Amino acid sequence: MDRKTDIIDIKTLEQVPTVESIRKIQRERTLKLVFDNSLNNQREKIGKNLERELSGFQVGIHTIEPEINIRKLITDKEIEDNQDFFEECAKNYRLLGEKLLFKLVNNLDLKLNKDFPLETFNKLKQDKRQTGRIENWRYFVHGFHCGFENNKTAQIIEVPLVFGLEFGDLDPYFFTRFIKSTPKYLPLPVEIHEDYADGVRINEKMISLGKFEKISSNVGNHYGIVVTDREKVEIKSHEQLDKLYKERNKEIEKPKFDFWKFIRLKK
Template identity: 75%
Template structure:
């Protein structure tokens, strides 16, 4: 479903819709406030106030154009009413991510570092295998992920590489992109319009419901979110990995060892 936008020209502060009016706007509609010269100097302060007052809304203060864009986000009730759906999506994400990653490992004949998959996939960034094809999928290794897009269905998934063999981390943007691009979920039981902001709200509410839980990463100060109902796997911390690699270094009698350089994260 496409959203429609109500455009309101603002010549005076009194023309700004009331908070109650904005709150009553359905999610299928957005509001664009276009400020004329007389009130443009007040736009930033008005926008900041709207951000404070409108909980559950996305308020965007344009950095160039004299406008403020307001969109209602997915509600707690909508998430609660569809918690079973989002939980199943998270399980499907985890299963498909693991399946595709191991297929790619087999195709490229990689020796997977099961404690820290990113160490294995970082090597692909140095040659022509960073981008390629796997059956009906196109893959692309980047950042902390290996992305896959199905050439036939358009389904997209980003498989995390920094949680050991836990491949179900639900980045809010990637998770909603996966949901919206998966053919079997259509039509969606609840609309997702703002892929990142709605994704954040879905994750936060599912955490509070006990359906999702937080996990630590192989990388310091980096965390993830996964479905709670799963077969849990061990995730080594970056301190555990550093200690392990230092022990390996002693055994090989190398004179100097930099863990972060070794795993492809210069430090």
């Protein structure tokens, strides 16, 4: 659903809406404050103050246009009332991500590094296999993810590659895009207007409810968020992988046993 925009021209400071009045705006509407040139030098200060005061809102201070855009984000109550829905979405995300990834691995005849899948998929970035098609899906390897888009339904999912065999990491932006592009979820039981900002609030509230939890990744100082009710898998840390690779390299660098040299030394 597209939001309607209410525009207020600000020619004097007295025309700036109070925090109390802004809190009453509906999620279906955007409030746009357009500042007169004489007040534009105070616009950023006013915007920063609104950011501090308006918890649960997105306050956008435009860098070029003389305006501030204010949007109410999904509320704690809306998330709590729909927690079963978001939990189901998270479980489906995990299942579909795993299914598509292994389908691609088999299709391309890849030898998957189960401890660190990114190593396997990074090699695809060096040739023409970085993008392609598999059945009804178009795929694209990028960053820490392999993205998939269904050619028929337009469903979108980004499968993480830095959590071992855990493919259910719920990046807030990718998670909400998955929800909004999945036909069987439509119409949504609750509107998601801001893909990233609403996604962050959904994840944070679901963690507080015990439905989601944080996990560490293969990459240092990087974590993910997954559904709590799942079959847990081991995720090796950056330190564990580093140690593992060093041990493997030592094995590779060991001189091969020379049987004939051994015989000569015995003589």
